[in-house]
Amino acid sequence: MIGIYIHIPFCARKCPYCDFFSVPYQKNTVQAYVNAVIRNLKAYANQISDPVDTIYFGGGTPSLLSAEQIHAMLTTCREYFNLSHPEITLEINPARNQETYLHDLYLAGINRLSIGIQSFSDSQLQLLGRTHTVKENCKIIHAAVNAGFENISCDLILALPEQTEMLLSETLEILIHQPITHVSAYLLQIEEHTPFAENPAILEHLPDDDTVADRYLQTVQKLESAGIYQYEISSFAKPGYESRHNLKYWTCADYLGIGTGAHSCLQNRRFYIANHIDLFCQEAMQKEITISEQACDPSEKIMLALRTVKGIPPEMLSRKAQIKADLLTERQYMRLTAEGNLALTPKGFMISNAIIAMLID
Numbered sequence: 414m415i416g417i418y419i420h421i422p423f424c425a426r427k428c429p430y431c432d433f434f435s436v437p438y439q440k441n442t443v444q445a446y447v448n449a450v451i452r453n454l455k456a457y458a459n460q461i462s463d464p465v466d467t468i469y470f471g472g473g474t475p476s477l478l479s480a481e482q483i484h485a486m487l488t489t490c491r492e493y494f495n496l497s498h499p500e501i502t503l504e505i506n507p508a509r510n511q512e513t514y515l516h517d518l519y520l521a522g523i524n525r526l527s528i529g530i531q532s533f534s535d536s537q538l539q540l541l542g543r544t545h546t547v548k549e550n551c552k553i554i555h556a557a558v559n560a561g562f563e564n565i566s567c568d569l570i571l572a573l574p575e576q577t578e579m580l581l582s583e584t585l586e587i588l589i590h591q592p593i594t595h596v597s598a599y600l601l602q603i604e605e606h607t608p609f610a611e612n613p614a615i616l617e618h619l620p621d622d623d624t625v626a627d628r629y630l631q632t633v634q635k636l637e638s639a640g641i642y643q644y645e646i647s648s649f650a651k652p653g654y655e656s657r658h659n660l661k662y663w664t665c666a667d668y669l670g671i672g673t674g675a676h677s678c679l680q681n682r683r684f685y686i687a688n689h690i691d692l693f694c695q696e697a698m699q700k701e702i703t704i705s706e707q708a709c710d711p712s713e714k715i716m717l718a719l720r721t722v723k724g725i726p727p728e729m730l731s732r733k734a735q736i737k738a739d740l741l742t743e744r745q746y747m748r749l750t751a752e753g754n755l756a757l758t759p760k761g762f763m764i765s766n767a768i769i770a771m772l773i774d
């Protein structure tokens with residue numbers, strides 16, 4: 414089984430914390446881009462015989478595209494690939510809250526929405542430079558349900574300036590009462606050259622490490638108390654609603670990325686596409702830039718698997734690393750799962766980079 418990722422690099426405006434590559438929406442460019450995606454899907458179809466069980470439209474803001482454009486790309490997937498009960502996700506901005514649009518997406522075949530909610534606090538949404546409100550956040554979730562969607566994910570941003578325990582608690586309380594199946598909760602990162610990185614009012618009010626850890630653990634506990642369980646560092650789901658597409662990234666499974674900046678892990682090779690929209694639109698086939706001639710080496714497998722609550726069989730670690738893991742387990746940064754795997758605890762996820770570096774050494 415393989416997954417297809419389609420990157421849509423257009424945004425209505427730039428959020429001040431974001432350093433992802435994206436360009437302003439322009440009708441003609443967008444249509445040329447969609448045509449190029451379709452061309453590439455057809456070109457790769459000759460190379461891929463495995464069934465496709467996930468398709469993911471990420472961005473950028475894929476919901477800037479019309480339902481017809483999404484439909485055209487999905488029709489190509491259906492005609493040229495062997496689809497096997499695919500999970501088909503589209504990232505959507507709450508500002509794009511039109512019942513007819515959601516309904517048309519559903520009819521086009523999208524069966525999972527990932528909504529960029531970010532917060533259920535108007536002051537925090539304003540601070541993030543988002544153009545939607547708490548009311549619009551709630552409205553789009555309910556409009557999605559009315560349109561037929563059963564599988565709905567919400568994005569949250571944690572560790573914001575002025576995000577008190579009380580403020581986050583209010584956001585989580587509203588969130589767990591929504592008809593959703595999945596949450597992706599990310600810690601705010603201050604990326605170089607973004608407006609946030611140059612804004613003293615933001616920098617001076619960033620939470621310290623202990624507060625960040627408290628907010629993260631508060632989120633894990635609240636979601637789990639509502640039956641939305643952690644299955645990866647930033648990902649939580651009701652049982653059976655884990656993102657099949659994202660799980661491919663953490664298990665070194667095959668996926669094909671189409672579009673600027675998209676990464677692929679395909680037939681034992683990893684590659685990505687340059688962030689150059691004109692080139693992508695002009696070329697008959699996107700130009701692959703090779704990262705590695707193998708899927709994942711053993712260290713990468715350990716690193717990726719330790720992001721998930723399934724963890725790794727202890728024998729994947731060297732004898733020396735197993736002794737370190739025993740110590741980390743004693744200190745409750747790691748745990749033994751029911752299957753006998755070694756996995757990080759929520760406390761361990763907070764310092765996952767340091768732990769993984771220690772175990773891979």
Ligand code: SF4
Pocket residue numbers: 423424426427428431432433435472473474
């Ligand atoms: S909408 Fe998403 S991708 Fe676009 S600028 Fe904002 S955070 Fe970045």
